[in-house]
Amino acid sequence: MTPRALRRLPLNTAATLVFVLAVFPVYWMVLTAFRPTRDIQSETPRFLPGAVTLEHFRNAVAADGFWTFWRNSLLVTAGCVLLALLVALAAAFAVARLRWRGRRGFLLMVFLAQVAPWEALLIPMYVIARDADLLDRLATLSLIYFMITLPFTVVTLRSFLAGVPAELEEAAQVDGCTRAGAFRRVTLPLLAPGLLATSLFGFITAWNEFAFANMLIIKNQDDRTLPVWLSSFSNVFGTDWGATMAASTLFALPVLVLFLVLQGRVSAGMTGGAVKG
Amino acid sequence: MRRRHGPDLRPYLLIAPTVVGGALLLGYPLVRNLLISFQEYGMGELIRGGAGFVGFRNYRTVLADPEFWEVVRRTFWWTLVNVTLIMVIGTLVALMMQRLGRRMRILVTSGLVLAWASPVIATTTVFQWLFASRLGVVNWVLVRLGFESFEGYSWLADGPAAFTVLVLLVVWQSVPFAAITLHSALLTVPAELYESARLDGADGRRIFRSVTLPLLRPVFGLVLCLEVIWVFRCFAQIWAVTKGGPGEATTTLPVYAYRVAQSLHRYDLGAAVSTLTVLLLVAVLIAYFRQLLRQEAER
Numbered sequence: 203m204t205p206r207a208l209r210r211l212p213l214n215t216a217a218t219l220v221f222v223l224a225v226f227p228v229y230w231m232v233l234t235a236f237r238p239t240r241d242i243q244s245e246t247p248r249f250l251p252g253a254v255t256l257e258h259f260r261n262a263v264a265a266d267g268f269w270t271f272w273r274n275s276l277l278v279t280a281g282c283v284l285l286a287l288l289v290a291l292a293a294a295f296a297v298a299r300l301r302w303r304g305r306r307g308f309l310l311m312v313f314l315a316q317v318a319p320w321e322a323l324l325i326p327m328y329v330i331a332r333d334a335d336l337l338d339r340l341a342t343l344s345l346i347y348f349m350i351t352l353p354f355t356v357v358t359l360r361s362f363l364a365g366v367p368a369e370l371e372e373a374a375q376v377d378g379c380t381r382a383g384a385f386r387r388v389t390l391p392l393l394a395p396g397l398l399a400t401s402l403f404g405f406i407t408a409w410n411e412f413a414f415a416n417m418l419i420i421k422n423q424d425d426r427t428l429p430v431w432l433s434s435f436s437n438v439f440g441t442d443w444g445a446t447m448a449a450s451t452l453f454a455l456p457v458l459v460l461f462l463v464l465q466g467r468v469s470a471g472m473t474g475g476a477v478k479g
Numbered sequence: 480m481r482r483r484h485g486p487d488l489r490p491y492l493l494i495a496p497t498v499v500g501g502a503l504l505l506g507y508p509l510v511r512n513l514l515i516s517f518q519e520y521g522m523g524e525l526i527r528g529g530a531g532f533v534g535f536r537n538y539r540t541v542l543a544d545p546e547f548w549e550v551v552r553r554t555f556w557w558t559l560v561n562v563t564l565i566m567v568i569g570t571l572v573a574l575m576m577q578r579l580g581r582r583m584r585i586l587v588t589s590g591l592v593l594a595w596a597s598p599v600i601a602t603t604t605v606f607q608w609l610f611a612s613r614l615g616v617v618n619w620v621l622v623r624l625g626f627e628s629f630e631g632y633s634w635l636a637d638g639p640a641a642f643t644v645l646v647l648l649v650v651w652q653s654v655p656f657a658a659i660t661l662h663s664a665l666l667t668v669p670a671e672l673y674e675s676a677r678l679d680g681a682d683g684r685r686i687f688r689s690v691t692l693p694l695l696r697p698v699f700g701l702v703l704c705l706e707v708i709w710v711f712r713c714f715a716q717i718w719a720v721t722k723g724g725p726g727e728a729t730t731t732l733p734v735y736a737y738r739v740a741q742s743l744h745r746y747d748l749g750a751a752v753s754t755l756t757v758l759l760l761v762a763v764l765i766a767y768f769r770q771l772l773r774q775e776a777e778r
Contacts, residue, residue: 217586220587221590231601231605243614246619292497293497300489300493305597317708324510324740326515332525348504363491412599416718417741432604433719447605452604453601
């Protein structure tokens with residue numbers, strides 16, 4: 203070993219330890235999900251992959267209502283993300299491109315709304331939803347998640363919009379586009395990284411949300427979302443850890459895949475948007 | 480480019496959906512929470528309506544309850560333990576990443592991002608498997624290390640042990656954000672500053688105190704604030720793992736408010752606890768900012 207490598211040894215050992223500690227729970231989840239039951243039941247755990255089975259995934263997918271909950275989560279999430287994008291895009295355009303009275307006040311409110319104490323709103327939300335006959339409805343969850351993600355979406359899209367020079371739109375207007383047409387044909391395509399970043403954020407927030415889903419979907423168990431279902435895994439799978447981990451893996455998968463796929467593009471877009479035209 | 484005279488209405492039309500959404504889905508619930516906390520609002524009022532105002536009675540009831548103060552003390556302890564661990568470990572990991580070679584740094588970063596991206600409820604479930612009394616890896620490792628008493632130990636049946644599991648879970652979920660943010664802040668410190676400090680004969684600790692720390696302070700403060708807010712308001716993890724138990728051992732303020740409202744059907748008391756929770760958090764943050772401003776003034 204060279205002296206340099208020797209000198210770096212404590213540092214690299216610490217780095218390896220951090221890496222192992224960070225990754226181990228996720229690794230263990232996936233490993234357990236693919237491991238035959240008799241290996242899971244063995245008294246001495248084996249830390250390296252061995253025999254592989256898909257049995258637990260079959261059990262998880264066959265569990266009562268799994269696909270219903272998956273569909274519910276997807277519907278709630280898609281509704282929240284689309285609504286937030288549309289509404290936020292309009293507001294971000296008004297803030298970034300137009301001059302009007304009350305603009306600063308509006309921005310201040312949006313910034314404040316980013317730190318809204320959502321946990322403290324569980325009880326009034328329940329009471330309001332009950333009065334308005336909105337309990338046990340997926341649309342209610344979509345609306346709440348929409349509002350949770352909206353402030354961040356407005357703020358982020360605004361800074362992305364500011365990165366697209368207004369001159370580009372004006373040039374398109376000179377060439378005969380309407381203002382809306384110029385926005386749609388010129389600015390919107392340039393805004394793609396911002397739209398990706400904000401929808402990723404909205405997706406993760408809505409897909410993971412637990413407290414409101416747990417509070418507002420009570421009687422109609424078929425309308426539950428995945429996080430609530432997964433949190434009651436012991437009622438569903440008992441101590442079948444293989445199936446529980448398979449269900450966790452299936453729940454985590456879309457987020458992890460999205461994160462990996464979008465991360466490169468989003469960070470490229472972030473830096474791209476940061477350069478003022 | 481205004482087409483007609485008079486005030487331009489387009490910006491207001493564009494922000495209208497945001498304003499309406501905010502008013503209905505955020506403003507109204509906030510006001511309603513305040514109203515309920517000043518009303519008598521139990522099961523009967525929820526079904527029949529017609530809740531009457533009772534002034535500060537709910538607040539008096541909550542504040543006179545020794546259990547509430549026990550929960551407040553526990554919440555502060557919970558926040559202090561978690562945030563201290565997150566900030567210390569996050570800073571150490573960030574400093575370590577700064578000194579790593581390229582390949583090791585990418586490895587650590589990707590590990591942290593993986594932990595960060597994992598859905599909260601999924602990892603919460605995984606931690607219950609890691610700490611399972613039978614076949615759980617943690618018990619196996621501890622027994623192997625010579626702690627025989629952890630053979631078949633049931634973590635979630637004992638108050639302090641359940642508290643420890645939740646702390647480890649929240650710290651594991653929160654360190655990646657702190658470490659990655661602090662590391663990217665460290666990257667903005669120009670290398671020349673370290674260079675000149677070293678030329679002036681400063682040792683590692685002195686450089687950290689005089690160069691790194693002052694430059695890191697704003698980002699450090701921001702991360703600290705965010706972590707305090709997140710940990711203080713943490714609900715999903717606690718509810719999913721212990722529901723505030725065993726007994727009351729892991730009941731923090733958000734869990735307490737939920738329990739009072741849902742199990743006892745005392746929505747009025749729950750709303751009062753929620754309001755007090757927000758006020759306490761704001762008080763903590765204001766105290767912190769005042770401290771910060773005073774420090775800045777003295778410098």
